Amino acid sequence: xxxxxxxxxxxxxxxxxxxxxxxxxxxxxxxxxxxxxxxxxxxxxxxxxxxxxxxxxxxxxxxxxxxxxxxxxxxxxxxxxxxxxxxxxxxxxxxxxxxxxxxxxxxxxxxxxxxxxxxxxxxxxxxxxxxxxxxxxxxxxxxxxxxxxxxxxxxxxxxxxxxxxxxxxxxxxxxxxxxxxxxxxxxxxxxxxxxxxxxxxxxxxxxxxxxxxxxxxxxxxxxxxxxxxxxxxxxxxxxxxxxxxxxxxxxxxxxxxxxxxxxxxxxxxxxxxxxxxxxxxxxxxxxxxxxxxxxxxxxxxxxxxxxxxxxxxxxxxxxxxxxxxxxxxxxxxxxxxxxxxxxxxxxxxxxxxxxxxxxxxxxxxxxxxxxxxxxxxxxxxxxxxxxxxxxxxxxxxxxxxxxxxxxxxxxxxxxxxxxxxxxxxxxxxxxxxxxxxxxxxxxxxxxxxxxxxxxxxxxxxxxxxxxxxxxxxxxxxxxxxxxxxxxxxxxxxxxxxxxxxxxxxxxxxxxxxxxxxxxxxxxxxxxxxxxxxxxxxxxxxxxxxxxxxxxxxxxxxxxxx
Numbered sequence: 001x002x003x004x005x006x007x008x009x010x011x012x013x014x015x016x017x018x019x020x021x022x023x024x025x026x027x028x029x030x031x032x033x034x035x036x037x038x039x040x041x042x043x044x045x046x047x048x049x050x051x052x053x054x055x056x057x058x059x060x061x062x063x064x065x066x067x068x069x070x071x072x073x074x075x076x077x078x079x080x081x082x083x084x085x086x087x088x089x090x091x092x093x094x095x096x097x098x099x100x101x102x103x104x105x106x107x108x109x110x111x112x113x114x115x116x117x118x119x120x121x122x123x124x125x126x127x128x129x130x131x132x133x134x135x136x137x138x139x140x141x142x143x144x145x146x147x148x149x150x151x152x153x154x155x156x157x158x159x160x161x162x163x164x165x166x167x168x169x170x171x172x173x174x175x176x177x178x179x180x181x182x183x184x185x186x187x188x189x190x191x192x193x194x195x196x197x198x199x200x201x202x203x204x205x206x207x208x209x210x211x212x213x214x215x216x217x218x219x220x221x222x223x224x225x226x227x228x229x230x231x232x233x234x235x236x237x238x239x240x241x242x243x244x245x246x247x248x249x250x251x252x253x254x255x256x257x258x259x260x261x262x263x264x265x266x267x268x269x270x271x272x273x274x275x276x277x278x279x280x281x282x283x284x285x286x287x288x289x290x291x292x293x294x295x296x297x298x299x300x301x302x303x304x305x306x307x308x309x310x311x312x313x314x315x316x317x318x319x320x321x322x323x324x325x326x327x328x329x330x331x332x333x334x335x336x337x338x339x340x341x342x343x344x345x346x347x348x349x350x351x352x353x354x355x356x357x358x359x360x361x362x363x364x365x366x367x368x369x370x371x372x373x374x375x376x377x378x379x380x381x382x383x384x385x386x387x388x389x390x391x392x393x394x395x396x397x398x399x400x401x402x403x404x405x406x407x408x409x410x411x412x413x414x415x416x417x418x419x420x421x422x423x424x425x426x427x428x429x430x431x432x433x434x435x436x437x438x439x440x441x442x443x444x445x446x447x448x449x450x451x452x453x454x455x456x457x458x459x460x461x462x463x464x465x466x467x468x469x470x471x472x473x474x475x476x477x478x479x480x481x482x483x484x485x486x487x488x489x490x491x492x493x494x495x496x497x498x499x500x501x502x503x504x505x506x507x508x509x510x511x512x513x514x515x516x517x518x519x520x521x522x523x524x525x526x527x528x529x530x531x532x533x534x535x536x537x538x539x540x541x542x543x544x545x546x547x548x549x550x551x552x553x554x555x556x557x558x559x560x561x
Contacts, residue, residue, distance in 0.1 A: 006218040010190060011053055013083070014071050018050050018057070019186055019214065020178035025054065027173070029070040032061055037120075038171045040143055040152040042128075044159040045175025048215030051155040054175075055124045056082070058153060059090050063118030078118055089115040095127040095156075104135040108142045111150045120151050128154040129161035136163050143169045177212030180204070180305040186214065187221055196225060201234040204307040209241055244276050246310055249288035255358050256329070257320055264354040268347055278346040282337045282353075289333065292317045293326040325362055332357065436512025444478040447511060451475060454510050458503075466502075469495050473519075483507075483515045493519045 012018045015025040024043075031037060041058070043051040060083070061067065065076040072079050081087040093107070107123065115121040131139075143152060143166065154170065156162055184203040191198045206224070210217035224237055238245055248267055255263040271281055294303040295318045301311040336353040343349040437446055459467035469489060476484040489495070496503070496519050507515040 006190060006222050007215045010186075010218065012050070012057060013074050015054075015057055015061070016071065018054055020182045021050055021054065021175055024173045024175065028054070028058055028061075032067070032070040037062065037151070039146050039150070040170040041154065042159075042162070042167060042170035042172045043153065043155045043175060044162075044172065045157070046177055046213060047157055048210075048213030048217075049175045049178055050214065051157075051175055052124070052126055055153040055155055056090075059120075059122040059124065059151075062120050062122065062151065063087075063089060063115075081117075087118070089118040089121050090124065091122070092124045092126065095125050096130040099131045099135060101132065101134045101138050104131070104138045108138065111142060111146055114147075114149050119149070121149050122151045122153060124153045124155070126155045127157070128166075129156045129158045133163075136166055140165055140169070178214050179212075180207045183207040183210060183212075183214055183217045187217060190218075190221065194225075196230050196232065198232045199234060201307040201309060202232050202237050204305075205234060205237050205241065205243060208305065209243065242274075242276065244271070244274075244281055244284055246284075246288075246306070248281075249285055250310075250313055252285065252354065252357070253288065253292060253317065256360070259358060261355060261358055264351055264358065267354065268351050271350075272347055278350050279337070279340055281350065282333065282340055286330065286333050286337060289326060289329050292321060293323070293330065296321050296323060296326060322362070325360075328360065329357065332360070439513075442511075442513055444475070447475060447478055447483065447515075450511060454506070457510060458506060462499075462502075466495070466499055476520075478515075481513060481515055482518050484518045484520070486520050 015029055018025050041055075043055060045051055057072065060072040060074075060079055061070065063078045063082065064072040065078050066073040074080075074083070078087065082090055093103075111121070111123070113121070146152065152170075154162075154166075159167070159172075184200070184207050187203050187206060188198070202224075206217055206220045209220055220241070224232055224240065227240055228236055237243075248270065251263055252267060254260070271278060291304045291306070291314055295301055295314045299318055301314050304311055304314055306314075333353075336349075340346055340349050340353075436442075455471050458470045462470075469487070469492060472489055473485045473487040473492065476486055478484070496517050500517070503517060504514050507513065
């Protein structure tokens with residue numbers, strides 16, 4: 001037949017023509033140039049990336065009669081016979097159909113015979129992982145010490161099935177997926193040579209569909225040319241390959257910003273009528289928001305594999321989403337995608353998912369929200385008639401303005417805290433720590449009221465040394481500047497004596513008056529019980545404080561004791 005598919009017609013005939021695998025071709029050329037030829041090579045990687053083509057190129061270069069810069073000349077007798085598949089010195093074996101021990105024994109017996117015309121007798125075994133365990137074992141000795149004129153080249157897409165005893169006897173080369181831009185560049189070159197008109201968007205569709213396999217991309221190219229002729233447009237290609245239009249994903253991300261719920265039913269209707277797979281749609285939507293996240297973080301489109309026309313669209317989102325919002329969206333979509341696989345009504349599941357997605361509020365971190373609250377509280381009212389809200393009203397505003405999402409971000413409602421001019425904690429502000437009572441007003445009640453704060457201060461500074469002890473003692477009464485305290489710790493008196501100077505300085509700084517601790521470890525008297533009840537009531541009051549309660553309930557706070 002006269003027609004030759006693109007994958008065969010454009011098969012590389014020189015190392016320089018192998019695209020996307022320069023790390024391998026340069027190494028092989030240098031090995032040929034320096035005469036450092038191994039007796040066994042192992043080529044591994046995904047499908048359609050050039051493993052077999054490189055193996056044939058290596059075989060041709062090793063037997064070429066007129067090498068030019070370590071490249072085969074493609075003109076000598078050996079090159080022509082190898083290209084036409086008539087050389088007896090190049091033996092290609094399919095590992096899937098020649099996997100038994102009998103075939104390996106035959107191969108092992110034939111390696112001792114020298115090549116007919118070339119320098120080397122080369123065995124290319126494709127899909128070598130298909131050989132049986134017994135075949136590999138029978139092959140070990142021959143592979144380790146073959147005749148000087150024999151070279152083995154193995155190719156596999158599943159390196160994990162090849163025994164380590166085989167891998168260790170070969171030089172391993174890992175082929176990688178071919179990048180989207182590289183595939184587009186080669187297809188564009190082929191289209192130009194074939195006088196076929198094709199646009200960048202269409203090339204992107206083909207390259208993405210091939211998933212890094214050049215042979216797949218060339219097969220899709222032949223199929224599309226057969227359908228469209230010499231003028232190819234992206235819409236026809238998308239319908240032919242049953243691909244979801246990227247514009248649908250942009251309409252959803254726009255709807256998230258504008259809270260347009262109607263788009264949900266328009267999108268699911270289009271997907272259903274075109275016969276697209278809902279799971280494929282969700283995978284594409286995940287990739288779409290991933291692309292938005294790369295733009296938001298990097299402020300450029302270098303990490304996106306898409307057509308140039310869409311790269312400019314993605315750049316428009318760089319200041320419209322926050323990293324926290326995108327993490328929540330991606331996490332939500334990832335869970336929905338897993339649930340969709342087990343859904344009986346996928347269309348309904350997608351509609352509910354998209355409705356939730358569009359309904360998600362913008363988020364803010366806890367630190368950002370607290371900063372906003374503090375700024376709102378510190379604002380002076382412009383209108384003299386505005387009355388400051390009470391403590392309970394302030395808590396109500398906080399509770400109504402913020403809720404915690406399951407991902408840990410704070411979602412803000414439409415009534416933004418920045419617009420709350422009357423929100424204030426002035427009625428709740430405690431006395432400034434630098435503002436101490438007069439000598440006449442300094443009493444035991446004042447000490448009890450501030451005692452827990454003093455305990456936390458000592459714990460934060462002394463930690464394990466003094467923290468546990470200071471937390472265990474309770475004040476009994478105050479006599480002048482002597483504070484009588486009790487504790488059941490039998491070594492408490494020594495502990496107080498060793499830290500007497502430190503505690504005196506801290507009481508003066510915290511209470512405004514230097515206090516001397518008088519310690520007793522006896523059983524609690526009625527005064528002890530009364531003091532303990534007074535302190536406990538203070539702690540209970542703190543626990544019932546509506547501000548603390550709001551922080552615990554709405555912001556997920558936890559009291560540290």
